[in-house]
Amino acid sequence: MQSALTQALEEARKAGASRVNEIRLRIGALSGVVPEALQFAFQALADGTLAAQGRLTIEHVPARFWCAQCAREFEAANLFSECPQCKTPSQELRAGRELELASMEID
Numbered sequence: 001m002q003s004a005l006t007q008a009l010e011e012a013r014k015a016g017a018s019r020v021n022e023i024r025l026r027i028g029a030l031s032g033v034v035p036e037a038l039q040f041a042f043q044a045l046a047d048g049t050l051a052a053q054g055r056l057t058i059e060h061v062p063a064r065f066w067c068a069q070c071a072r073e074f075e076a077a078n079l080f081s082e083c084p085q086c087k088t089p090s091q092e093l094r095a096g097r098e099l100e101l102a103s104m105e106i107d
């Protein structure tokens, strides 16, 4: 999970930033990432870099599944959920595994 942060810092450096005010990461509910751990990793990683004074903001992405029976999407908290309409077990994950850079605010 540090790679998303490392990548953000790298991009800021390439863009010629003098400092990074904010990094926004998009984290899926099923990505396995613990937000507190990510904040902690950010502090450690940002120390002594352009982002030392910056903050990490996390955008949570709920897990969404596709139900082929109903041809609709539904949100669920975990992999083993069922469609609220027809009760078919979730099979196709459409969103929820994200761990990516959403945006960044630099000076």
Ligand SMILES: [Zn+2]
Pocket (backbone or CB within 6 Å): 067, 068, 069, 070, 071, 083, 084, 085, 086, 087, 088
């Ligand atoms: Zn269904």
